[in-house]
Amino acid sequence: MRRPFRRALGRIALYLLVAVIVVYTVFPFYWAVVSSLKSGQALFGTELWPRDPQWSNYTALFSQQPFARNILNSVFVAGSVVLVSLALGAGAAYALGRVRFRGRVPLLMVILSVSMFPQVAVLSGMFELIRFLGLYNNLLGLTLSYLIFTLPFTVWVLTTFMRELPQELEEAAMVDGATPFVTVTRVFLPLMAPAMATAGLLAFIAAWNEFLFALTFTLTNEMRTVPVAIALISGASAFELPWGRIMAASVIVTVPLILLVLVFQRRIVSGLTAGAVKG
Amino acid sequence: MSAAGERVGRSAAPAAPLRLRARLSGMQRRRRRAAWLFLAPMLVVLAAVAGWPLLRTVYFAFTDATLFEIADHQWIGVENFSFLASDPDWWQAVWNTLLFATVSVAIETVLGLVIALTLNTKLRGRGPLRAAMLIPWAIPTVVSAQMWNWMLHDQYGVINAVLLSLGVIATPWAWVADPTLALWSVVAVDVWKTTPFMALLLLAALQLVPNDVYEAARIDGLGPVGIFFRITLPLIRPALMVAVLFRALDALRVFDLMYVLTGNSPSAASMSVYARQQLVDFQDVGMGSAASSFLVMVVAACAALIITAGRVRFDTAGR
Known part of the structure; x- marks a missing residue:
């Protein structure tokens, strides 16, 4: 009982x-x-x-400030960062995950530490670089600077996945006389699709959420990304913040992310654990 | 050479004819050369966006460069660092950052472990629950800061309203404006945002613990508390340490939360906030660079400390 x-x-x-x-x-x-x-x-x-x-908060958001433009900016920056990271990361992951060569382990450690060091540490150097390239207050400047955190991360996740693929695949390709380039593009790339989706998704979210560089390297309302726009929404006076509008903006940028996360739940969790728990 | 011949040659390498071995090693050499070709673009980009700016930042730390005339600067030695050492706001920022990182990572670890253990039991609706946990993680930091800013609002915030009606507090508290409370409000928001992430990482580790280990312990008469401390914790310790390391390094560079919740107010500013304020608001590239260089050293020191003290092993490196 x-x-x-x-x-x-x-x-x-x-x-x-x-x-x-x-x-x-x-x-x-x-x-x-x-x-x-x-x-x-x-x-x-x-x-x-x-x-x-x-719905007045939502309509005010689009009529009183260039919020639609801010969303487009964020989509462009995050999208372009993902494409570049995946393109550069896939090849690198093949080299780091499948080929044994001297300096491979130190290289992996350097890549890991880059993804971990504070963004503010490169701020002045990056400012100089972006100005030198004429990309200040330009979305391409953000694409370039975001590579500092998406690229190491992408390489790391793809390398982890790449290592799990069976050895026989590559041997068969080699026996058939395929060059390493053909092996990567014809054999590994199709197999890597799920891993690339995971890494791309995580890189997209990271770029979508980034604040420090976006705040520092853009100047005008029209060039801002969503996080900066939300942080800088102001009302008639400094003491009267339009909280309704701030919340509306927060909901708009968060809903797509939450949908993505719910749809790709499993994939995201496996990507995060590949990135952290396994090493 | 046929495919079969190649296989045999490979498996019996020492006995293989010299010509075949030469061919195989030639292939290996070709693969290694290809590997560097595949790596090159990534390494070049990484050097350009990470290595070079980092070196320039360290260099600027020893100059009097300003944002307005970044190219026109002079070497001034350690002057920036000695000014930094004499600025009480800087030491406040160092203290805030270390306190924030220690307290928030500690709470997140304990809370994350509790949540992970809860989710690891046989439970109906575990899938949706895990999805709910991902929500705070997916919300941009700036957005979560604004959401909490509104909830913590001194006059209209829901948190003050609830606490007042429960009689916990007598008058509304100014959670983010009050210098003694501000840092703790920032910790609370960070705990909300990152605990679920911690919990998911720990849950993944818990699910790798085989069930028979628990059964054996139970048969040996170990209670739930004993099982946790003598079986579960030691088994997930490597994953736990890696998660703590990552979270700690992330917490040490905190910027968004403080900037949005408390602005540049020195009572809650982190080292990153201080460095950016010097660099952008005061246009003092030299000072800002000195502060960020110092931050890099602090982060490196903490990483080394956690890796040695926690005996963190990176599987990838070992293999």
Whole structure:
């Protein structure tokens, strides 16, 4: 009699804990959605559900500032960074994952440490470089600078996946007289598609979220990416921030990410663990 | 040479005829040369966007370069560093960064472990739960900072409203404006954003622990607490240390959260915030570079400390 009772109690405690975890992780975003649908005085109340949902915050966002342009900027920068990283990373991953050569391990360590060092450490050098190339206040400047964190990461994830592929594949290609270039493009590239999707997705999210470089290397409203636009939204005075509009902007940039994450859940988790747990 | 011949030659390499061995080693050499060709573009780009700017930053740290006239500068030795050493705001930033990194990573590790252990039990709806955990991770840092900024608002924030109605606090608190609270608010937001990530990494490690290990321990009469400390923790320790290392290095370079939540206010500014303020707002490239060079040394020292103390091993390097 007592044992089942205790087990049931344990079960209830477990589900209570789960409920607390879910509320803790999801509530802030839920609150942002609710706040974005409130306008006027309702915004300053605390109802958990907007009694009279309004879209005015969303329309204001697009009519009073170039937010559509900011979104396009973010898409362009993140997209181009992903393409360049994958193109450069795939070849490098073949070399690092399949070929044994002297200096391979130190090289992997250097790449790992680059992905870990603070972005601010290259800020002045990068500023000089970007100005020298004439890319200040230009989206291409952001594409270039973002490679510092997407490239090492992409190489690392692709190398991990590349190593798991069976040795026989390559031997068969070699026996058939394929050059290394053909081996990579015809044999490995198609097999790497899932890994490239994972690495690309993670690189996209990282670039989409980046703030420091975007804040420093752009100047005008029209060139800003979404995070910078959201951080710098201001109202009539410094003390009257338009919170409804800020929340609306937050929801707009987060919803696509959340959808991506939900759809590719498994892939993202495996990519993250490949990047961190395994090494 | 036929395919079969090649296979045989490979498996019996020592006995293989000299010509075949020469051919195989020629092939290896060709592959190695190809490997460097494949690596070259990536290495060139990495050197251009990481190596070169880093070297320039270290160089600028010893000059009086300004943002306005970056090319027109003079070597001034360690003057920037001695100014840095005498600036109380800088030491405040160093202290803030170290405190922030230590406290937030510690909380994230413990909380992440609790969540991971919860998710590792037989539970209905584990899939959706894991998806919910990814939400904070996917939200851009700037967005989560703004969301919490609004929730922590001193007059209209939902957190003050809830705490007031529960009678926990008597008057609304200014969570981000009050210098004594600001840093802890930043820690709270960081914990919210990154604990799920930690939990997922630890969950992946937990799922690799074979079930029979637990069964054996239970048969030997070990209780749940004993199982956790004597079986689970030692087995996931390598993964845990790597996760801690990555999180700590990430926390030491924190910028977005503080910039959005507290602006440049010295009471909560991190080293990155201080360095960027010198560099961009005060246009002092020399000082900003000195501060960032110092940050790199701190990060390197912490990494070395965690790697030695935690005996972190990178599998990839070993293989």
